[in-house]
Structures are given as C-alpha cells and as structure tokens.
Amino acid sequence: MWLHPRYTIDTIYHLKPDQLAKQGIKAVFSDLDNTLLAWNEAETAQEMKQLKQDLQAAGIRLVVISNNSDERVGKVLDPWGIEFIAHARKPLPTGIMRGLRKFHLQKDQVLMVGDQLITDIQAANIAGVGSVLVKPLVETDKWNTRINRFFEKIIFGIFIVTGRRVTFEEHLK
Numbered sequence: 055m056w057l058h059p060r061y062t063i064d065t066i067y068h069l070k071p072d073q074l075a076k077q078g079i080k081a082v083f084s085d086l087d088n089t090l091l092a093w094n095e096a097e098t099a100q101e102m103k104q105l106k107q108d109l110q111a112a113g114i115r116l117v118v119i120s121n122n123s124d125e126r127v128g129k130v131l132d133p134w135g136i137e138f139i140a141h142a143r144k145p146l147p148t149g150i151m152r153g154l155r156k157f158h159l160q161k162d163q164v165l166m167v168g169d170q171l172i173t174d175i176q177a178a179n180i181a182g183v184g185s186v187l188v189k190p191l192v193e194t195d196k197w198n199t200r201i202n203r204f205f206e207k208i209i210f211g212i213f214i215v216t217g218r219r220v221t222f223e224e225h226l227k
C-alpha cells in the first residue's frame with residue numbers, strides 16, 4: 055500500500071549509522087520540518103549536526119528532501135553544511151528521484167524518513183525507496199499540516215482494522 059511505512063521509529067535521532075551501513079544504506083533522505091528540526095528550530099539543530107557527522111563517519115550521506123523553496127531550506131541548512139533537494143513536490147516522487155540521480159544512488163541504498171504519511175511516506179513508496187515514519191518532533195503544526203493530520207488519523211484507523219496497525223519502535227528493526 056502506498057501509504058504504509060516500511061519502518062517506524064520514534065525519531066530520526068534513533069537511527070544507528072553503523073547498522074544502516076551494514077544493510078548497504080548509502081544515504082538517508084529526510085524531511086525537514088518536524089522530522090529533523092522542531093518547528094521552533096534552535097534546540098534540535100545541534101542534534102541534526104551530530105546526526106550528519108555520525109552518518110558521514112559511517113559513509114552515509116544525509117540529504118534533506120523538502121517541498122519548500124531553495125531560499126527557505128538553504129537559509130536553515132547551509133550554516134550546517136547539509137545538502138538538500140528543494141521543491142520536492144512530495145507526495146510526488148519527483149524530489150526523491152532527483153536526489154537518487156544527483157548522488158548516483160540505487161533505490162535500495164536509500165531510506166526516506168519523514169513524519170507525514172501523505173507526503174513523506176507516500177513519496178518514498180512511489181519512488182521505491184525504503185520509507186521510515188517517525189513521530190513529529192513537536193505537536194503543533196502549520197494549518198496545511200493539520201489537514202493532513204486529520205486524514206492521517208483516518209488512515210491509521212484503516213491500518214488498524216485491516217490488521218496493519220502502525221506502532222513506533224524505539225530503534226529501527
């Protein structure tokens with residue numbers, strides 16, 4: 055199913071770079087808002103920098119895949135030296151496919167991590183890369199995200215009645 059995540063984990067900050075490297079992962083693609091950075095930003099920025107370094111040490115690239123503009127994403131990520139693809143058009147697979155081409159990656163070498171089923175997970179599944187759903191870092195969302203959350207609740211309900219309940223693991227399994 056397009057909306058069902060392949061993996062679930064509490065937060066992107068519980069990824070274990072060495073374990074991913076052993077599984078042949080060469081890149082972690084990630085959503086920005088509420089996945090890598092909290093809405094109010096500052097506190098999680100240090101964690102984001104550390105994650106980038108830890109992944110890098112394991113030979114894994116961190117690339118942000120965002121629907122926002124180059125200007126907005128660059129302003130946030132350039133100071134940390136984090137690569138990104140802007141105007142990704144999630145839930146379309148456009149941005150992820152651009153990332154695969156740009157960094158010469160195979161689909162099975164990439165995980166796409168995000169906090170929204172309808173944008174992040176759907177885009178990953180359509181693109182054919184491993185999808186990882188995380189809990190949003192903070193509960194408050196922009197108005198358009200709140201609409202997605204409403205539909206997500208319905209989808210999570212459908213998962214439960216079809217025996218595919220989504221539960222969050224502490225670490226990737």
Ligand SMILES: [Mg+2]
Pocket residue numbers: 085086087088089168169170
């Ligand atoms: Mg998000």
